[in-house]
Amino acid sequence: MSSYIIGLTGGIAAGKSELSRRFEALGITVADADLAARDVVAPGSEGLARITAHFGAQILLADGQLDRAALRERIFASAQERQALEAITHPAIRQMLRTTCEQATGPYAMAAIPLLTEAGGRQQYPWLDRVLVVDVPVAVQHARLLQRDGITAELADRMIAAQASREQRLALADDVVVNDGQPEHLQAKVEQLDRLYRELAASPR
Incomplete structure (x- = not known):
């Protein structure tokens, strides 16, 4: 059981997945909010039943899966509908x-929450002991999005602008990893933080 939990967050294309993999390689359980978001609306889940009750059966595909495209259209057309979905999920x-973090067997666990800042930060996640932010300059985010997703510069700008600012994310941070493209620097920082987190988790609180 892990009673010490780190929140991992960062902007789009900052490198959260890469950092997660490196902590997992050190034996740390990383609970992923994106995976959890899919699980809570899986067929047969209470979440999907509540979504269907609110939005109607037309929000389902023929096989009973959530029609994400149809739902996306509904929530982006109405802030009220988006808030209703968020209240459910x-x-x-x-x-x-x-639950995933607390059931982990390592010395500490990590929750990867891309939209931690946008979702209310520590107020909504009071059980996080520390927050680790993966930080990159906006220009690097922009370049990575163009390369990774093959999108236009305008769309990349909109995707970055739709999230919290670097300053807002960094205001939440206890620890910061600058992921500017130097893998050896990244690994050294992860190992340094792993030692710190193990020490903190073992300390009486």
Whole structure:
């Protein structure tokens, strides 16, 4: 059981997945909010039943899966509908992340939450002991999005602008990893933080 939990966050294309893999290679359980978000709306889940009750059966595909494209259209057309969806899914996602972390067998666990800042930060996640932010300059995010997703510069700008700013994310941080493209620097920083987190987890609180 892990009673010490780190929240991992960062902007789009900052390198959260890469950092997660490196912590996992050191034996640390990383609970992923994106995976949890899929699980809470899986066929047969309470989350999907509540979404269907609110949005109607037309929000389902023929095989009973959530029609994400149709739902996306609904929520982007109405802030009220988006808030209704978040009220259904966010508490379930938070609980799933917390349960996964607390059941982990390592010295500490990590919850990867891309939209931690946008989702209310520590107020909504009071069980996080520390917050680790993966930080990159906006220009690097922009370049990575163009290369990774093959999108236009304009769309990359909109995707970055839709998230919290670097300053807002860094205001939440206890620890920061600058992921500017130097793998050896990244690994050294991960190992340094792993030692710190193990020490903190073993300390009486």
